[in-house]
Amino acid sequence: MLTCTNGMPSDQQVLQFQMKAKINSSKDESIQRRSANYKPNIWKYDYIESLTSEYTADTYKHAEKLKEEVRFTFVETVEPLAKLELVDSIGKLGLATLFEEEIKDALDMIMCLKDNNLTIEEDLYATALRFRLLRQYGYNVSQDIFIRFVDETGNFMQSTTTNVKAMLELFEASYLALEGEKIMDKARMFSTENIKTVISNSDVSLAKQLSTALELPLHWRLEWYNVTRNIHEYGKVGNINSNLLKLAKLHFNMVQATHQKDLKEIIRWWRNLGMARNLSFSRDRIIESYLFAVGVNFEPQYKHFRNWLAKVCKFIITIDDVYDVYGSLQELELFTKAVDRWDSEEIQQLPECMKICFQALYDTTNEIAFEIQRVKGGKSVLPHLRKAWENFCKALLVEAKWYNQGYTPSLQEYLDNGWISSGGSVLSIHVLFGVAHEITDKVLHFLKNGEDLVYHISIIIRLTNDQGTSAAELERGDAPSSILCYMREANVSEEVAREHIRSIITKTWKSINNQCIAKSLSLVPFAKYITNIARVSHFIYQNGDGYGVQDHETRDQVVSLLIEPLALD
């Protein structure tokens, strides 16, 4: 364990830890390989491959009937606040993709409303809900709708604090802020403080609900990852349209059944590839990689997309382990060169497992490029995929060099490289091609046009990953993380550095909101799915290394999302 005086490691301590695990840079067999001590995979592939879930034509007919009933509920619901709550429930129950037109009609109508048409009694709650939903669906509503809750000093009025529901909704709304929106900054600080006060004075169940909200705002969460919990909560409260709840359960099970089929295919691919056997130092986490892909896009018709993305996640992690755990600097330089030239001749001098890794990356990427071409048609994507892997490996090499030299960069220097080593660009480019209907010039144009969005999403991955994994990495003596860089640069404790990193995450989300809302990028489907990458990352690293360590939230999420169907009644 790294023990620090005043919470801060000394230069000597940091160096000691880095040296303890330093890679021997010779290439002969006596090389002293490191170990990250990753535990073996916990999932029984045979069991997952044996899962069956049958949905008959009758089930589909029943779901269609329920859909019609819910459509009718949209027509019947005329009161604005009730309409907003319906749209909110539909999203939280994972049904938004079934009612896109109805949601658009409802929000178009809400967008045109004058504020005083909303229920006076629940004014702040209704206003905040309206703001959040409109921005979530890409409408550029102004922060000024909150002005009437603010006093002459610019602060939110204390009289609003008595309504917990309103405070919570204000908190959620504040995370859809754009850069420079002062009222929304005040809203975030004011609601956070008040919710903390309520937590200290409330019963266990309310305190838990509020603490969960404070941990991660809705805007940073994936609706699909929370769907079973929401179905359960709505069922408990009991004040929800029963057709909506029935449809949500049925829809969830039907989607889960398609995911199980995809997952079996991925498992077969992974087992045949034999990488887990040959690269035993690396994390054998194919199920978590598939969960990642489901988080980015769960919609059943995007089967190919999930297949490609799960493979990409798996390679990001494996290659990261090759650079962080296994390879000597000389070996990593050769590996990077091979990826750069896309040529297996370059790897002949490498250890067997690195050859296998390169060959598997090479074959899989060529296959994905070929399949994208076959399924979508249009321009060739291979040069773009290659470039993304090349940049990723080059960024990992920079980190390996820092590590070898015992060098800790400034936070900015670290981030200038770390956004690329986060894998954000590799993931985003596959998302872009994976959801496009055809690879046209317009799609390729997004590679330039969407650069800022990809950068900010990558920063979120990098920082959430560092928040979740830096403690273990520090202990192992890995390359520096953003937290260590800031601790050393600003000479502050780990706690202060973590707070600073959290504030950069909040700021980065505002830039993402700017891209998606102010520049209307959220109307482009790619942007929505690319943004989901950041949300998956928040989930995975929220309480530690949810990817590498399989005994926490990620495992529970795999079970509830991919393995266990919901009881229908």
Ligand SMILES: CC(C)=CCC/C(C)=C/COP(=O)(O)OP(=O)(O)O
């Ligand atoms: C699941 C996916 C695709 C995550 C993307 C983030 C990433 C590059 C993780 C690598 O593992 P790590 O935790 O060892 O990170 P690093 O070595 O980059 O700090």
